[in-house]
Amino acid sequence: MPWDTIFSAANFWAMLCWLALILLPKRERWISWLFYAGCGLLAVSYTVLIIGLMSGTLDAAGSTGADFTTLDGVMALFDSRGGATIGWIHYLAFDLFVGIWAARNADRRGIHRLVQAPILFFIFMLGPLGLTLYLVTRQFLGQRVENAVAPS
Numbered sequence: 001m002p003w004d005t006i007f008s009a010a011n012f013w014a015m016l017c018w019l020a021l022i023l024l025p026k027r028e029r030w031i032s033w034l035f036y037a038g039c040g041l042l043a044v045s046y047t048v049l050i051i052g053l054m055s056g057t058l059d060a061a062g063s064t065g066a067d068f069t070t071l072d073g074v075m076a077l078f079d080s081r082g083g084a085t086i087g088w089i090h091y092l093a094f095d096l097f098v099g100i101w102a103a104r105n106a107d108r109r110g111i112h113r114l115v116q117a118p119i120l121f122f123i124f125m126l127g128p129l130g131l132t133l134y135l136v137t138r139q140f141l142g143q144r145v146e147n148a149v150a151p152s
Contacts, residue, residue, distance in 0.1 A: 003081035007088060010045060013038070014092040018124045021099055022117050026107050035100055042093035049086045058082060091127065099123045102134045109142030 017038035024030050052058035059082070067073035077083035099120050106116045119137060123130030 003085045006045075006049075007081075007085045010042065010085070010089045010092055013041065014096060017096055018099065018120070021096075021103055022120050026103060026113070031100060031104060034096070039093055039097045039100065042089055042096065046086065046089045046093055049082075049089065053082065053086060095123055095127045098127070098131055102131065106134070106138065106142065109138055109144075111138065111142040115141060 017034055020030065020038075021034055049058065068077075078087055102123060103116060103120060106119075115137065119130060119134045121130070122133050
C-alpha cells in the first residue's frame with residue numbers, strides 16, 4: 001500500500017478544504033461542498049482503510065498486539081506507516097467537521113471572519129484547543145441565536 005501517497009493526498013485535500021473554509025465566502029453552497037467533499041471524502045477514505053485494517057486485508061499494524069483496547073495496542077497501530085496514516089486521516093476528518101461547525105456557528109452569532117480565522121487555524125492545527133478557544137470566544141462575542149449549537 002502506498003502509505004506516503006495516501007498520507008500526502010489526505011493532507012493536501014484537508015489543506016485545500018481549510019483554506020476554502022477560511023478564505024471563501026461563507027455561502028451555503030461552499031459550506032455544503034466542504035462538508036460533503038471535504039469531510040465526506042476524508043471519512044470515506046478512513047472508513048475504507050480502517051475496514052481493511054480490521055479485516056486483515058491491509059497490513060498496517062506493523063507489529064503483533066495492535067488493538068484499540070490498550071495504550072500499548074494503540075501505540076503499536078501508530079508505530080507503522082499505515083496505522084499512522086489511518087489515524088491522521090481520522091484527525092483530519094474530525095477537525096474539519098469541527099471547523100465547519102464553528103464557522104457556521106460563528107456566522108449565526110455574527111462573529112466577524114477576522115476573529116474566526118485564527119480560531120479556525122487553531123482548530124486545524126490543535127483540534128480541541130481551537131474548539132475550546134471558540135467556545136470561550138463565543139461567550140463574549142456575537143449575539144445569542146436560537147439553535148446556534150446545531151451544526152446544520
